[in-house]
Amino acid sequence: MSEKNREGKQTARQRLAVEREKHKSAEKRRRTLIVGASVVCVLGLAAVIGVVAANAGKDDESDSAGPVVAPSGALGKDGTAIPVGKESAKATLTVWEDFRCPACKAFEQAYRPTIKELTDAGRLKVEYHLVTLIDGGMGGTGSRNAANAAACSQDVGRFAAYHDVLFENQPMESDDAFADNARLLDLAGKVDGLDTPAFRSCVEDGKHNGWVAKSHEAFQKGGFTGTPTVMFDGKNIYADRSMTPAKLKQMVQEANQG
Numbered sequence: 001m002s003e004k005n006r007e008g009k010q011t012a013r014q015r016l017a018v019e020r021e022k023h024k025s026a027e028k029r030r031r032t033l034i035v036g037a038s039v040v041c042v043l044g045l046a047a048v049i050g051v052v053a054a055n056a057g058k059d060d061e062s063d064s065a066g067p068v069v070a071p072s073g074a075l076g077k078d079g080t081a082i083p084v085g086k087e088s089a090k091a092t093l094t095v096w097e098d099f100r101c102p103a104c105k106a107f108e109q110a111y112r113p114t115i116k117e118l119t120d121a122g123r124l125k126v127e128y129h130l131v132t133l134i135d136g137g138m139g140g141t142g143s144r145n146a147a148n149a150a151a152c153s154q155d156v157g158r159f160a161a162y163h164d165v166l167f168e169n170q171p172m173e174s175d176d177a178f179a180d181n182a183r184l185l186d187l188a189g190k191v192d193g194l195d196t197p198a199f200r201s202c203v204e205d206g207k208h209n210g211w212v213a214k215s216h217e218a219f220q221k222g223g224f225t226g227t228p229t230v231m232f233d234g235k236n237i238y239a240d241r242s243m244t245p246a247k248l249k250q251m252v253q254e255a256n257q258g
Helices: 003-060 102-120 133-138 142-155 159-168 181-188 197-205 209-221 245-257
Strands: 082-084 091-097 124-130 229-232
Touching: 082 142, 082 159, 091 102, 091 245, 102 124, 102 159, 102 245, 124 142, 124 209, 133 142, 142 159, 142 181, 142 197, 142 209, 159 181, 181 197
Parallel strands: 091 124
Antiparallel strands: 082 124, 091 229
């Protein structure tokens, strides 16, 4: 084979290799966008459901929830935020969630690894607000009882782990399984150090039911339209339709550099 032909074949192979790399990069970007768009679409649907649920539940709020007893370490204007992460973190993520909400579970599945990485690194702190939209829209008390149990777990310093367990074991939206305190207590067994007499009493007595009602009221007063509502330093992250966990991570890193 002549030197000229060899050079020609090498050039062709190089061009083919470049095209293959371009294709791989494009395919990776496409998959990332699909994942991000899927979560956004699910959350968009949740917003519509949330509007209906919020309106349906407005007349259900009453003093019957009992006294307002905030869980240990609750923060915020209304004392309705449960903090996770180091107080010194320069970036803040505010999350409004309902433990019966399928879109909230979708958000958790997509973003939890990134959020955990950033909170463990001390770069991000998260403020969780618990609401009861699904109870209002579909009936039942599972949203409230699960939120109360989560608040009880905060009292003993196990909120983050129990919060994750509740979403991992979320029933179908139409199944009010979390209304059963026995189920919530059973799930507490999956978290080391949580299933204590104090925790059981807190769950069974509905100690934080009044606080949960106050948190839901704050959600309504905030004018939010559905769950999850996720705010990064005061701005809804889903205003950006291309939002992904990687993009959120980049935003947190930039906030910590500033």
